[in-house]
Amino acid sequence: MNKNKKLFSACLAVSLSLLSKTLAAKEYINTLPPPETIPSGYIPEYRATLYLNGIKLQNRIPLKIINSDIFINKAFASTLYLPKIFLAQDNQDDINLSKINQISASYSTEKHALVINVPPDWLPEQKIELNQNSSPVNYSRTCGLAIDYDAYVSRNRVLDTGSLYLGARLFTGSGYLFSSGVANHYALRNAYYNDNSWTRYLSYYRQYFADNNTQLILGDLIASGSTWDSSVRMGGISFQKDFQLTPDKNIYQSPSIRGTAKAPSIVDIFMDNRKISSEPVSSGPYQINNIPFINGAGQVTVVTTDRLGNKTNQTIPLYKSTTLLAAGLTQFSANLGYLRYDYGYRDSYYRNPAFSGFLTHGVTQSLTDAFFMQSAQHLQMAGAGIRFLAAQYGVISLTGAVSSDNEASRQNGAKGDISYTYATRRLNLSYDHTSYSRGYADLSDYGYNSCNINRNSLQSVDQLWLSYQPVSNYTLGFGYFFIRPYHHSNWSMQNVSLAVPTPLSGQLSLSLSAYNASGHDVMTMLDWSLPLSDSAQARFTNTHAHSGSRNDVQLSWGGYGPQQTHADIALSRDENAQNYQRMAIYHGTQYANLNGGVYGYHDKTWWLQGSGTATWIDHAVQFNPQSQGAFVLVKTGVPGVPYYYGGSLKGYTNSRGYGFINGIQPGMPAEIAIDPTRLAAQYHSDRYRSKIRVYPQSGAEVNFSVRTSFPAQFRLLDNHFQPLPAGSVIKDEQNSSNAFVGYNGIGFLYLTDDKPTLLTVYRKAGEQCKVIIARKDFTSANVAQPTYICR
DSSP states (O other): OHHHHHHHHHHHHHHHHHHHHHHHHHHHHHHSOOOOOOOTTOOOOEEEEEEETTEEEEEEEEEEEETTEEEEEGGGGGGGTOOGGGTSSOSOSEEEGGGOTTOEEEEETTTTEEEEEOOGGGSOOEEEEOSOOSSOOOBOOOOEEEEEEEEEEEEOSSEEEEEEEEEEEEEOSSEEEEEEEEEEEEEETTTTEEEEEEEEEEEEEEEEETTTTEEEEEEEEEEOOTTTSOOEEEEEEEEEEOOTTOTTSOOBOOOOEEEEESSSEEEEEEETTEEEEEEEEOSEEEEEESOOOOSEEEEEEEEEEETTOOEEEEEEEEEEOTTSBOTTOEEEEEEEEEEEOSTTTOSOOEEEEEEEEEEEEEEETTEEEEEEEEEETTEEEEEEEEEEEOTTSOEEEEEEEEEEEOSSSOEEEEEEEEEEEEEOSSEEEEEEEEEEOTTOOOTTTTTOGGGTOOOOOEEEEEEEEEEEOSSTTOEEEEEEEEEEESSSOOEEEEEEEEEEEETTEEEEEEEEEEEEETTSOEEEEEEEEEEOSSSEEEEEEEEEETTEEEEEEEEEEEOOSTTOEEEEEEEEEOTTSOEEEEEEEEEEOSSOEEEEEEEESSSEEEEEEEEEEEEEETTEEEEESOOSSOEEEEEOSSTTOEEEETTEEEEEOOTTSEEEEOOOOTTSOEEEEEOGGGSOTTEEOSOSEEEEBOOTTOEEEEEOOOEEOEEEEEEEEOTTSOBOOTTOEEEETTTTEEEEOOGGGEEEEEEOSSSOEEEEEEOSTTOEEEEEEOGGGOOOTTSOOOEEEOO
16 A cells, blocks of 8 residues: 555656646747748759769859759859850849750759750860870989090001091080090101191080070080071080970971860871871860871871760861971070181181071961071171961961171172972972072171182072872982072083882882983983892992993992991992992991991002990990990990890890990980890899980980899798788888788798898788798708798
8 A cells, every 4th residue: 555655656746747847848939939931932042063065063053943944143154154145135143044045954853963065166175285295204414424436547559547536525414515626647658748637626515404495505516597597607605495305395386186076075086097196075176286297288087986986077187397386486596606717627716706696486386487697797687587387288488688798898788588398298399599689698608708718699599309209119309409690600400310119029129310410411320229138238320421321339238236247348330441349347346336448449448447435424434336426324234134225125235234325316205124034033123124314415324223132932921820811012121122922922022132131011901010031041942932920
């Protein structure tokens, strides 16, 4: 009984407590403001993803849907590339996309996105640049010294001669100091007379600035007028921009194609049934620049393929010329110094301070203009020119210049030039006409009046060249050269040539040429070359003129280059029935080029020649074949290792482990590689290829750091004596090199010394173990591989 009373009292207390809380909550709710009602005409706004012509854009766009019509704010009209005409239709802030007939718009509930398609012409033009180097290669900063030498001696019954050319280049990493000259010796054997002389050729320092494609020259230089004006030798200072530091950059007018893609597509470009480019484009207009194209006129086929596989073909005519600068590019040269005379005869004949310079600018892809001037104490000359592309019909160039010369007497003059060039795969045509007034002069003539040199003034010069290939291996050529001086009779020369194959061999060629010099004589020449094998060739030439006929027979065998031998034998019978013989042997070694032979009529002249380049790089002296341009010295430290340039075998390292690569194209990325399969098992290198750029006339060393090492193969187990999982990373803590665990826990490393090596193995995320291996564990290459527990 008491128990029931207690239970009743507890239930009554709980009920009263719940009742009091309910009354309190009701009183609180009654104090809240009433809920707001949605006003009539309220339209919700959504922020939806935007799909424009099938492409998902990153940004979202606010929109409203009213009676199935889609509205967006005018502020977002630029996102859809809507023309301004749709923005000025009314004073509303929103645009009804459903009322614009040119577009289709819908709202996708699945994607919560606005799917809209606008005419492709509304979209901005996409510009795609082909042949752009995405991974720039740095210039080599190698410092060193290179000395080019060329020694020549000859001897006959009357005269003994000898000469030694020396050219030294001290390259500093971004420039070089150069000096060259030749020593000559002459001795008459019967007259007891000999003469020795030294003639300096050039001395200058050239500094390159690769960042802006400019160079500074101090010393002997050639003041270039490019293709617009004459060039002169000077001693002084020159500042130039000519893009030779980036030959892989397209600086000339390059064909472009334009089109419009209705949907995201792939644009394939074909030339001669060969695909030369394949680029993805989005919906809308596009422009593809820097198309790889031959020089001259031609056509390409553009195939556009959309996502559904629909294809459209279009044939586009194009024309490319390397005489027109790309739009926006500028070339210039400014030269100040003293004019140099008697180059090659006297060392230091400098006089008459002068200035020479030109500026060329690519105005558009089809128009290039130029300004040039030359100035001295008694001479002023200035001129201008333009060069433009006449649609698909070639390039026309117009140049004019005026001068004032009072070196001997006051004379004013002018020069005018007009030229035309046209080229296709089968036809090359060029014509140039230059006219001079009597008083015209420039720096190429300046300073000779004081030497009592009589200059013949020219009135005009005409040149016409034509080469036509109607079918493969058939070539017809024609040349015409006409000079009209003021004080002498006219002089002209015509040349006609024909080259055809013969039925005896596909490599056999037969050519016939004839020329007439001002009507005084007509000469014909028949040339017949016949390959005897892959390395041997025979050649017969017959020349007939008014004075008689000349017959030449030549046999050659072998090839030119490092570690190659070439032999050449020639027999001739001239117009006077005199026999002439010549024999020569050329041999290239790893250290120098050696040549020798004999030539002459009855009295023979024997000669011998040796040339090469001695280099001093990285405190090591090396003798190499001759290289007066850019070169690369390959260092492996191991003899007999093949080395490659651009994938082509260039030779094998010599007994000191050095290789020499001549003819490196300056400014172009050069890939140098060695063949690791030709290395013995005890040699190892961390890299087997390297890509560099070399400055003009400079050298670079590529050191592959081949070192003696021991190939160690071992097995790694965990604490449960199970092989470590394949793909685990093995890190050599001493040499900071990595390897991977293979199948069944097999690992492989190169040990560079006898000291114990600590290895860290990374198995899974956050899991690692360590093990120590030593050279003494690998007593012989024939024993079983050791096994280690990685803890």
